Amino acid sequence: MKRIGLIFLIGIMTFMLNAQDDSTKKVTKYKVLTGYSTDIYNQPNLRVYNLYNTGIGFQAPKTTLYGILNTKNVVADSLDGFFFGNGLEFQYELDFYQKLSKTTDLWVNYAYSNDIHFPKHRIMTRVWQQIPNDFLISGGYNYYRTQDSINIHMANFGLEKYMGRFWMEGRYFVFFKEPQIKFAYQLNSRVFWEDVNYLQLSLTAGAAPDEPWRTDITTATDYQAYSALLGISTYINKKQTIQLKSGLGYSYEEYKSDVWRSRYVGYVSLLFTIF
Numbered sequence: 001m002k003r004i005g006l007i008f009l010i011g012i013m014t015f016m017l018n019a020q021d022d023s024t025k026k027v028t029k030y031k032v033l034t035g036y037s038t039d040i041y042n043q044p045n046l047r048v049y050n051l052y053n054t055g056i057g058f059q060a061p062k063t064t065l066y067g068i069l070n071t072k073n074v075v076a077d078s079l080d081g082f083f084f085g086n087g088l089e090f091q092y093e094l095d096f097y098q099k100l101s102k103t104t105d106l107w108v109n110y111a112y113s114n115d116i117h118f119p120k121h122r123i124m125t126r127v128w129q130q131i132p133n134d135f136l137i138s139g140g141y142n143y144y145r146t147q148d149s150i151n152i153h154m155a156n157f158g159l160e161k162y163m164g165r166f167w168m169e170g171r172y173f174v175f176f177k178e179p180q181i182k183f184a185y186q187l188n189s190r191v192f193w194e195d196v197n198y199l200q201l202s203l204t205a206g207a208a209p210d211e212p213w214r215t216d217i218t219t220a221t222d223y224q225a226y227s228a229l230l231g232i233s234t235y236i237n238k239k240q241t242i243q244l245k246s247g248l249g250y251s252y253e254e255y256k257s258d259v260w261r262s263r264y265v266g267y268v269s270l271l272f273t274i275f
Contacts, residue, residue, distance in 0.1 A: 035269030
């Protein structure tokens with residue numbers, strides 16, 4: 001895996017990682033999840049990345065843990081074998097959330113794979129701290145070890161606030177590239193109904209996915225990208241035992257100096273409470 005699609009990761013992961021969901025229920029619930037997401041562009045060549053998720057976990061009063069199997073199919077140059085025809089690659093993931101205190105929360109995610117289009121190791125962490133006036137501040141660090149032995153480091157910082165039926169968050173991403181550090185900025189907003197269901201819009205601008213992580217000074221680049229992602233998270237039955245997450249996104253991104261392309265992402269996930 002020589003490149004990591006930053007916009008795709010920053011956007012889709014916001015919705016697809018389930019341990020970040022509220023873990024304050026008074027009873028323990030066991031859940032099964034399944035999902036599908038896709039990432040498509042056609043310049044300079046057609047590429048389609050299809051990702052399938054299956055997993056099982058539990059949600060306790062202060063702790064949530066999921067074990068997840070991710071399966072990827074990569075389509076190149078033509079749409080032959082769009083879903084499964086070009087062979088499958090696998091990633092094994094643990095997704096963990098812990099409420100450390102009334103005002104502090106921790107999230108950790110680890111994934112391993114030995115297949116080329118996944119990172120060999122992926123570690124993502126984030127801590128939230130409640131501060132006065134119902135604000136939350138957060139900070140996190142992500143590490144990726146690619147199959148070709150490149151180490152990728154990213155940090156993020158956030159400020160968020162709930163305002164009745166509305167929620168707003170600003171996030172700042174730092175990509176520790178060589179020889180120059182790069183940045184991205186994200187604005188997230190949600191509108192809730194029935195307390196637990198929401199519609200979310202994410203807008204991101206900053207370093208483009210195809211900008212290399214390592215360049216020498218004479219070939220240093222400064223590719224930019226802009227993206228929007230609209231998604232929904234809602235229970236689809238009265239007992240609130242089936243949760244749907246779905247969304248669509250678009251990126252306009254630079255993949256060569258002053259050469260731009262369109263990129264499309266989409267996802268759908270179902271989370272079932274089994275008992």
